[in-house]
Amino acid sequence: MNWRIILTAATALLSLRYGGAWAATDANALYQTHCASCHGADRLGGAGPALLPGNLERLRRPDALKTISDGRMATQMPAFSAKLSADEIKQLAELIYTPPAVTPVWGLEQIRASRIEHVKPGSLPDKPVFKADPLNLFVVVELGDHHATIFDGDKLEPITRFPTRYALHGGPKFSPDGRYVYFASRDGWIAKYDIWNLKLVAEVRAGINARNLAVSSDGRFAMVANYLPHTLVVLDTRDLSPIKVIDVKDENGKSSRVSAVYDAGPRKSFVAALKDIPEVWELTYDEHAAPVYNGLVHDYKMAEGLAVPGPFPVRRIMLDDYLDDFFFDAGYDNMIGSSREGHSQVVNLNVRRKIANIDLPGMPHLGSGITWEYQGHPVMATPNLKEGEVTVIDMKTWQTVKHIKTLGPGFFMRSHENTPYAWVDVFNGSKDRDVIQIIDKQKLEVVAQLRPSPGKVAAHTEFTRDGKYALVSIWEMDGELVIYDARTLKEVKRIPMKKPSGKYNVYNKITRSAGTSH
Incomplete structure (x- = not known):
């Protein structure tokens, strides 16, 4: 009698009878055997990160399969391809993207x-x-x-x-x-x-x-x-x-x-x-x-x-609508907020209500907004996660000053009090993600573009304390910091790094520079 054939057939019948419950049990057993010691029996994390859907937003499912199979470089995550079958790895990947039955405390x-x-x-x-x-x-x-x-x-x-x-x-x-x-x-x-x-x-x-x-x-x-x-x-x-x-x-x-x-x-x-x-x-x-x-x-x-x-x-x-992100004006009396549906509004924190709507199409990234003086008025500018534009808003009238067209949707925008330029990336674009565009803050137009490493994603500019140098990230595993003279836009130096996602200057942050996020 071939017990392997009988067991395989029984497993298939149980899976059909219980709508895949058997497979789920297998996945849980696999998890407890191979994963729980690092990631916690309840998937809440331990030496390794939590493995819950909300915590895995940055890890796409194909990448999760690859991570389980091949491990993760420069971490304690081992490769399981020699221990687990392709189907078992797939079961584990499905499990970690499944919400827990009981909400953790x-x-x-x-x-x-x-x-x-x-x-x-x-x-x-x-x-x-x-x-x-x-x-x-x-x-x-x-x-x-x-x-x-x-x-x-x-x-x-x-x-x-x-x-x-x-x-x-x-x-x-x-x-x-x-x-x-x-x-x-x-x-x-x-x-x-x-x-x-x-x-x-x-x-x-x-x-x-x-x-x-x-x-x-x-x-x-x-x-x-x-x-x-x-x-x-x-x-x-x-x-x-x-x-x-x-x-x-x-x-x-x-x-x-x-x-x-x-x-x-x-x-x-x-x-x-x-x-x-709301x-x-x-x-x-x-x-x-x-x-x-x-x-x-x-x-x-x-x-x-x-x-x-x-x-x-x-x-x-x-409020009448939800806010996903927001930005303060210089006096911290008003906050400019937006929802993922593209609805933007100004909320006055003193009177505790909305005081204006703002024309910010797409999905503005207000957490990356910056400010400067333009023709005697304070203005705010924000990149857009869905649209190829930077929107400039008058912070006295809350009217749109200009929609500056860019090569594609961006994520980060930065400037400094000692430079005439604002730097914006094309991080969310389908192409030209290797470009940093330079906007003249008085002309309100793109006046130059840099391609630090052709074919590699360029993002997140930050300035030195005096605004003399601008540091740009090459957002790749074999990445770099590319340092530019902020006045001439000429490259000064490169420093190899592992996917440098962001750079934060101590002085600019603690003095709440208008050119960076707070």
Whole structure:
């Protein structure tokens, strides 16, 4: 009797009878045997990243198959092609893109338990261990092998390179003095790194799927925006210990993912956009707004517009439409927001309502917006994720000044107070992704284009502290930083890197330069 044939036939019959449930059981068994030790029995992550659909947005299914089969270079992910059949690898790939049957819990208890203290607070020297200008440093995120580089903006050379968590997201944020940088990973891991001492200080997992983080203007707090669970998490920046987990719900109890959170420094508050309910939340950390207990804004009688008492009370702003991303004006009185459906509006944070609609077609990338003075008026310019154009808006009248046509949809736009140009990529284009276009900020037209590495994606320009040099990323595994003279547009130097996704100049960030994102 051929038991193999009988077993194969029985498996096929069970699969037909139960609509594939047998295959799912096989996939779970495969996962527990080969994956759970690194990625967690519940797929929430461990030494390896979480394997849930929301956390895998950047990994396409064909790439997931390849990763399981061949492993991932410069990580601990091994190749399974010698251990598993092609069908078993396919089953695993299907499993990790399937939502869990039970929504995972990640609250204050889990966050506290996850915290890792690498260095005791206050134990490191209060001066840099290097001779470079600490305010003209760059933090370069290299997604290719999950590292970051501290880069000297004067000598134009690396100082050190260190590993990061998988899939950093939302851009790092700095302490007000530029000493510390804070990273957020897609898996919700928040890391504090001491730039002056070149040391990782602490890590904590604030969520399962995080969008970004913001650091308060006084440097005391960090707030993390989560997709999963639907929370905002407040951390003490001294050691990344959690202060509060805020469930994000409307007045009827409907919960929402958080699209983004940013610091509104002049207002001493955080502002969050919500993905699933048409509201904006402002959360104060101003000690003068309420009585203080142990250094934190604490319980007090709710005033008008304050919906949640206690530390970091929520001030709700009701809207007619959802916001996915937003941008502040210079005074932080107004926020310009957009939805993925292309609806854009101006919300005044003082009167707590929409005050204008804006003509921003397609999908503007407001998180990459910049500002400058044009004919005596402040203007905002934003690239577009769907349309081949940069839109320039008058920030007094909220009218469109010009739609500047580009070679295709872009992602990043950058400038500096000391340059007449704005630099924009064609990152989302179907072609010409190797081009950086140069826009004259007074002529409002493309006046030059650069092709740093023909055939390779060029993206994310950032400037040195004085605006003298512009650094462009070649967004490939065998990538580079290509450094240009910002005045002559001539190439100066190239530094090999592994898919350098973004570069963040300390001075430009902490002074809230009009030419970069905040």
